[in-house]
Each structure stands twice: as C-alpha cells, then as structure tokens.
Amino acid sequence: MLNPNVGGSGLYAITDPQWLPDDKSLLLGVEAALEAGVALVQYRDKTATEATAYRRARALQALCTDYQVPLIINDRLHLAADLGLGVHLGVSDASIAQARRLLGANALLGATCHASLSRAQASLQAGASYVAFGRFFPSQTKAEAPPAELSLLTQARQKLTCPLVAIGGLNVNNLPQVQAAGAHLLALSAGIFAHTDFSPTQIRMQVTALNAALRPAMPSNVPHHL
Ligand SMILES: Cc1ncc(COP(=O)(O)OP(=O)(O)O)c(N)n1
Numbered sequence: 726m727l728n729p730n731v732g733g734s735g736l737y738a739i740t741d742p743q744w745l746p747d748d749k750s751l752l753l754g755v756e757a758a759l760e761a762g763v764a765l766v767q768y769r770d771k772t773a774t775e776a777t778a779y780r781r782a783r784a785l786q787a788l789c790t791d792y793q794v795p796l797i798i799n800d801r802l803h804l805a806a807d808l809g810l811g812v813h814l815g816v817s818d819a820s821i822a823q824a825r826r827l828l829g830a831n832a833l834l835g836a837t838c839h840a841s842l843s844r845a846q847a848s849l850q851a852g853a854s855y856v857a858f859g860r861f862f863p864s865q866t867k868a869e870a871p872p873a874e875l876s877l878l879t880q881a882r883q884k885l886t887c888p889l890v891a892i893g894g895l896n897v898n899n900l901p902q903v904q905a906a907g908a909h910l911l912a913l914s915a916g917i918f919a920h921t922d923f924s925p926t927q928i929r930m931q932v933t934a935l936n937a938a939l940r941p942a943m944p945s946n947v948p949h950h951l
C-alpha cells in the first residue's frame with residue numbers, strides 16, 4: 726500500500742552502510758524517515774555478514790511494522806524468505822520467477838530494469854510487483870550504475886500498468902521532473918540518508934522537504950498493486 730500522506734506517489738527509502746554504518750544509525754535513521762513519511766523502505770547492505778544482516782533486518786521489520794510501511798530486502802532472497810518479507814532483485818541476482826515461487830503470491834518483488842522496457846515486461850511476466858528504472862542522475866551511493874533517460878518513464882507509463890520506481894541521484898531539486906516523467910515511487914539513498922553530521926533531525930527535515938516537492942498523484946494514476 727502506498728503512503729496516503731503523499732497521495733500515492735511516494736518516497737522509497739534505501740539504506741546503505743555508507744550512510745548508516747551501524748545498527749544504531751540504521752534504526753534511528755530509518756525511524757526518522759518513517760516519521761516524516763516514506764512509502765517503502767529497502768534494507769540494502771552489501772557488506773554485512775549473514776548474521777548481522779539478519780539482526781538488522783529483524784529490527785527494521787519491527788520498526789516498519791509499527792509504521793505500517795512495507796520493508797523490502799535487497800538481494801538476499803533467503804533472508805527475505807526467512808522473515809516473510811519482499812525482495813528487490815537485479816540482473817545478477819536470483820530470478821524474479823524463483824523469488825515468486827519461494828516467497829509466494831503476496832510478496833512484494835521489485836526488479837531492476839536499468840533502461841530496458843523489455844526487461845520490465847519480462848520481469849512483470851515472471852511475477853514482479855514493481856519495476857525500477859535508472860540511474861537517472863549520477864549516484865553517490867552507486868557510481869557505476871548505468872544511465873537511463875527520463876523519457877523512458879513516460880514510455881513505461883504508456884506501456885505498463887504496474888508501479889514504476891525511479892532511482893539514481895534523486896534529490897529535492899530533480900524529484901519534480903522525475904515524477905512528472907512518470908515515476909510513481911522515487912527511490913533515494915543519499916538524498917535521504919547522506920549527511921555530513923548524521924542526525925535523525927536532518928533526515929526528518931530532508932524527507933519532509935522531499936515530500937513537499939512531490940505533487941500528489943491523481944487517484945486514477947495511483948497503482949494499487951503495492
Ligand atoms: C528500487 C531499486 N532499484 C534498483 C536497485 C538496484 O538493484 P541492483 O541492480 O540489483 O543493484 P544493487 O542494489 O544490488 O547494487 C535497487 N536496489 N532498488
């Protein structure tokens with residue numbers, strides 16, 4: 726379900742250990758984002774051991790449940806299965822079809838599609854709940870992410886009926902144009918969590934400013950799949 730605070734177009738907060746390096750900053754940072762209003766949270770942590778990732782995901786699950794916001798696990802399909810959560814998968818990760826079989830019909834499954842509409846169509850065919858395109862702007866979090874053009878979102882809106890996620894270098898200044906191009910969900914990591922002095926207050930202020938930059942979606946545009 727999308728966050729009604731933002732009328733169906735919402736923020737998708739993606740954690741990263743560069744910005745939230747330990748349990749305390751991760752939980753305080755995500756809680757600040759939840760308080761200020763995000764529609765989805767993704768736990769993305771490439772470096773944590775299995776045990777640490779499990780502990781952090783469990784703690785985030787409890788927090789997100791309190792705020793009734795879905796939590797999605799990046800990459801780690803078996804962790805998602807253990808906790809009964811959704812998963813986001815890229816081209817080098819487990820397949821969407823395998824994830825759908827393992828996680829069941831109701832799980833949220835996200836698929837990275839970079840700049841490829843045909844990959845998006847194939848991912849949906851295989852059972853994805855949403856498709857993600859990007860990166861639209863240079864990313865501090867993932868500098869090597871391949872580029873995509875904003876016009877792709879407009880084409881995707883014409884061809885696909887699922888929720889469309891935009892990712893990569895999003896911030897308060899470029900958010901309106903990404904939304905206007907057709908994105909339903911705006912995924913950000915650095916734009917929410919990267920601050921020189923980590924502070925939950927800064928994160929809350931940042932999410933509040935991002936939400937203020939978003940225009941509420943028309944009811945007919947709101948995808949109800951999430
Ligand atoms: C919402 C969202 N979109 C894209 C990605 C990138 O996934 P992937 O290509 O698998 O890369 P990593 O995140 O695993 O580095 C994402 N995580 N979330």
Ligand SMILES: Cc1nc(C(=O)O)sc1CCOP(=O)(O)O
Nearest residue numbers: 859860864866870894913914915
């Ligand atoms: C994890 C990820 N995937 C991307 C892609 O384009 O597939 S861009 C990206 C990083 C997103 O973080 P930020 O908002 O800081 O740019």
Ligand SMILES: [Mg+2]
Nearest residue numbers: 800814815818
């Ligand atoms: Mg991945």
